[in-house]
Amino acid sequence: MKKKDIAPALVRVALYIRVSGEEQKIKGLSLEAQQERLEAYARERGWVIVGVYIDAAKTARKNMHKRTEFQKMLGAVKRDEIDVLLFCRLDRWFRSVADYYKVMEVLEAHNCGWKTIDEEYDTSTANGRLYINVKLSIAQNEADICGERIDVVFDSKVAHGTVVSGSAPCGYRVNSEKRLEVVPEDAAIVCDAFNHFEATVSQRGTVKYIRETYGLNWCDATFRRMLQEKLYTGVYDRGGRYNSNFCQPIISQEQFDRVQLLLKRNARSAPAGNVYIFTSILTCSECNHKLCGYISRGIYYYRCNQHFQRGRCCHNHSARESHVEAWLFEHLAEELERCQLEWEVEAAKKKRTAAGTDKATLKRKLGKLKELYVNDLIDIEEYKRDYEIYMSALNQIPDNNIEPPPDFSAVRKLLDSDFKSIYDTLTREEKRTLWRSVIKEIRIDNDQNITGVVFG
Numbered sequence: 001m002k003k004k005d006i007a008p009a010l011v012r013v014a015l016y017i018r019v020s021g022e023e024q025k026i027k028g029l030s031l032e033a034q035q036e037r038l039e040a041y042a043r044e045r046g047w048v049i050v051g052v053y054i055d056a057a058k059t060a061r062k063n064m065h066k067r068t069e070f071q072k073m074l075g076a077v078k079r080d081e082i083d084v085l086l087f088c089r090l091d092r093w094f095r096s097v098a099d100y101y102k103v104m105e106v107l108e109a110h111n112c113g114w115k116t117i118d119e120e121y122d123t124s125t126a127n128g129r130l131y132i133n134v135k136l137s138i139a140q141n142e143a144d145i146c147g148e149r150i151d152v153v154f155d156s157k158v159a160h161g162t163v164v165s166g167s168a169p170c171g172y173r174v175n176s177e178k179r180l181e182v183v184p185e186d187a188a189i190v191c192d193a194f195n196h197f198e199a200t201v202s203q204r205g206t207v208k209y210i211r212e213t214y215g216l217n218w219c220d221a222t223f224r225r226m227l228q229e230k231l232y233t234g235v236y237d238r239g240g241r242y243n244s245n246f247c248q249p250i251i252s253q254e255q256f257d258r259v260q261l262l263l264k265r266n267a268r269s270a271p272a273g274n275v276y277i278f279t280s281i282l283t284c285s286e287c288n289h290k291l292c293g294y295i296s297r298g299i300y301y302y303r304c305n306q307h308f309q310r311g312r313c314c315h316n317h318s319a320r321e322s323h324v325e326a327w328l329f330e331h332l333a334e335e336l337e338r339c340q341l342e343w344e345v346e347a348a349k350k351k352r353t354a355a356g357t358d359k360a361t362l363k364r365k366l367g368k369l370k371e372l373y374v375n376d377l378i379d380i381e382e383y384k385r386d387y388e389i390y391m392s393a394l395n396q397i398p399d400n401n402i403e404p405p406p407d408f409s410a411v412r413k414l415l416d417s418d419f420k421s422i423y424d425t426l427t428r429e430e431k432r433t434l435w436r437s438v439i440k441e442i443r444i445d446n447d448q449n450i451t452g453v454v455f456g
Contacts, residue, residue, distance in 0.1 A: 014049070042086060192210075203223055204220060243282075302324075441453070
């Protein structure tokens, strides 16, 4: 990509590093090797590194949302904190033409460029853009071929009773031959759990029994997956691959089938269409986990499953949905004023601290730069170039450290409207959308007191 005309202002560069396997480490694309080369490249050009984002053991063909560091980097781009993205090669970034253009829309909207240190690209011409498309298409094809080879390897592993990964269900372990072998003491617990469930037809009761008897802190979801795990019968049946004699069984096929029938009859999943207005918003003040919704006698409640399923939290009371709604109607305006005041105080404190620290750092660098010149370790051209960079950064500190305030406009617009009279006419889906549009989190304690609201 063509070099951006950012001078004399400071160029803020973010380094993106990715490896997906051992083969790339052999080829000199290890995390350490990539980072060292990228840092050296940035230093040579006088760029300031504002972030290093590393996705280890992540393939470029995976959904972008699964590459956590990549998403953090895009977030910084959207906040206009980065001028240039720097990486070693184009395939470190993407192996998909479609994903490339999705991200390019974000970069162009925020005036952010990108550059590779091992390859040269120019997006300003039709031929340059065609070249990028060809390179990405080739990389995508290589990844597809590699995926097909991996499928063949996995098919062979399953057919020969070899594990595909290093994980094993409770009751088994992976031996030196890469096969599942039974752990007698753990297998006995699994058998006891199946027997207890078959006798009581209660998942929660069985989980409690296992916790009290063996000290194992299973949750309902974990135990339900165990009850449906076909490996306990010795059968591998995943991803279209099947082997009826994959490992030694722990549970008989007859008992497994009986348990599956009981699971169907005892299904307690929420009926389709139930909408919980504060799902993903209500948070336990004690353990910071999200509260889960449930219905009792037609009334909507929220509870902390870290207590009810795992016994790890003291939050043993349920919050009634209507009480949360009533509290919001009464206190939303004062919560908004409190949050805005707290943000202003904290922002002012951060500004003073960050500005003072950054200025002191840059002044020390200016002093060292002068020493290098005086001692004839650098020439006048190098001195002038670095001096301009540091002074530019120093002059920009007061403005660059002013963090943009949260957007409270949506909440104020809601408060200024007669939303209380309209609220009762909304569907549950519309109510959920309304609260999610203005509130990120509502913290509630065991006494059902709302201890804080975070606006989003």
